Amino acid sequence: MHELGIATAVLHEARQEAQRHPGARLRKIRLRLGELSGVNEEALRFGFEVLARESKLEPLQLEIENCPRRQRCRLCKLTFTVANYDLTCPGCGSAQTEFVSGDELEVASLEMEEYEPSAPGAQSS
Amino acid sequence: MSQVPLERKVLSENDRIAAALRGRFAAQGVLCLNLISSPGSGKTTLLERTLEALPAGARVAVLTGDIQTENDAARLRRFGFPVRQITTGGTCHLDARMIERALAEWPPEPFDLLFVENVGNLVCPASYDLGEAAKVVVLSVTEGEDKPLKYPAIFLKSQLLVLSKIDLLPYVPFDISAAENNARRIHPEIGVVRLSCLTGAGLNTWLEWIEERRRALQAARAELVT
Numbered sequence: 001m002h003e004l005g006i007a008t009a010v011l012h013e014a015r016q017e018a019q020r021h022p023g024a025r026l027r028k029i030r031l032r033l034g035e036l037s038g039v040n041e042e043a044l045r046f047g048f049e050v051l052a053r054e055s056k057l058e059p060l061q062l063e064i065e066n067c068p069r070r071q072r073c074r075l076c077k078l079t080f081t082v083a084n085y086d087l088t089c090p091g092c093g094s095a096q097t098e099f100v101s102g103d104e105l106e107v108a109s110l111e112m113e114e115y116e117p118s119a120p121g122a123q124s125s
Numbered sequence: 126m127s128q129v130p131l132e133r134k135v136l137s138e139n140d141r142i143a144a145a146l147r148g149r150f151a152a153q154g155v156l157c158l159n160l161i162s163s164p165g166s167g168k169t170t171l172l173e174r175t176l177e178a179l180p181a182g183a184r185v186a187v188l189t190g191d192i193q194t195e196n197d198a199a200r201l202r203r204f205g206f207p208v209r210q211i212t213t214g215g216t217c218h219l220d221a222r223m224i225e226r227a228l229a230e231w232p233p234e235p236f237d238l239l240f241v242e243n244v245g246n247l248v249c250p251a252s253y254d255l256g257e258a259a260k261v262v263v264l265s266v267t268e269g270e271d272k273p274l275k276y277p278a279i280f281l282k283s284q285l286l287v288l289s290k291i292d293l294l295p296y297v298p299f300d301i302s303a304a305e306n307n308a309r310r311i312h313p314e315i316g317v318v319r320l321s322c323l324t325g326a327g328l329n330t331w332l333e334w335i336e337e338r339r340r341a342l343q344a345a346r347a348e349l350v351t
Contacts, residue, residue: 002216002217002248002249002252006135006136006252009135009138009139010135012138013131013133013137017129017131021129024127027126035277036281037278038248038249038251038276085310087310087313103278103282105134105135105136105252106132106133106135107131107135108130108132109128109130109131110129111126111129112126112127113126
């Protein structure tokens with residue numbers, strides 16, 4: 001169970017970026033999670049909720065895009081999504097395919113809300 | 126509401142340190158292998174047999190990770206090579222910073238082969254690059270042959286699968302071909318070595334695999350210099 005560490009790293013990356021936007025408030029983190037990332041979504045969400053609450057970042061949403069494994073055929077160059085561990089090219093039937101993606105563990109984007117100029121805290125940081 | 130594209134790897138800080146370690150290993154001609162398995166698959170025993178087989182003057186060092194205790198380091202020190210225990214104090218994997226810290230003032234003598242024995246765990250170590258040249262996943266025949274399908278990340282990221290404890294095959298319902306096929310369903314190019322640390326079967330194939338990697342590293346380095 002390393003998802004708490006992963007959640008900490010997600011928040012760290014997001015807050016670092018948020019600091020470059022003074023006065024803005026972090027509302028949503030969009031994460032890409034590959035099926036081969038070795039990260040369990042449920043445990044990650046749990047860790048994230050705890051950390052967001054502890055660090056007074058609530059309400060903060062975590063949106064997760066699940067990414068399946070994708071392979072590319074070395075012969076016909078077709079890129080396809082893998083189902084049921086079958087790495088064979090659905091286009092030409094070749095077994096000569098290579099890994100493209102599916103191990104994503106990335107912060108894709110953030111959604112931030114701007115403070116009203118008069119709101120307290122707008123001048124801080 | 127404003128959108129800020131970030132496109133940043135979550136473990137970018139770990140990856141940065143790992144990349145620095147990898148650069149350093151390449152410059153110094155160090156082959157670093159990251160050994161990963163469930164608890165009890167025989168990583169430490171495999172290292173014992175490996176160290177035992179190396180000549181006394183071999184420039185080898187071992188970092189061994191566990192949540193608690195110095196037991197593994199004590200087992201491995203008997204062979205006279207520098208061994209350092211990393212106790213993570215609860216963390217279920219090693220990360221690049223732990224390796225960087227451990228290597229800061231250690232070992233005393235130069236080395237060109239570094240074994241990193243990760244914390245026994247098939248899940249979390251897959252996410253953390255340690256700057257190694259290759260990950261090696263160890264699976265013992267007393268486990269299930271479907272482990273590669275249950276824990277695909279580590280089998281995808283490992284260059285070699287070591288099937289250990291094959292001396293027990295007559296006593297356990299383990300289909301070793303099925304285990305290999307399952308690993309190849311996840312990672313068609315993965316290398317496979319079947320071995321027993323008890324009988325010594327397959328150990329030479331493992332040692333040759335290491336030697337091949339060392340030669341390839343030296344050749345790549347020689348090319349860089351010229």
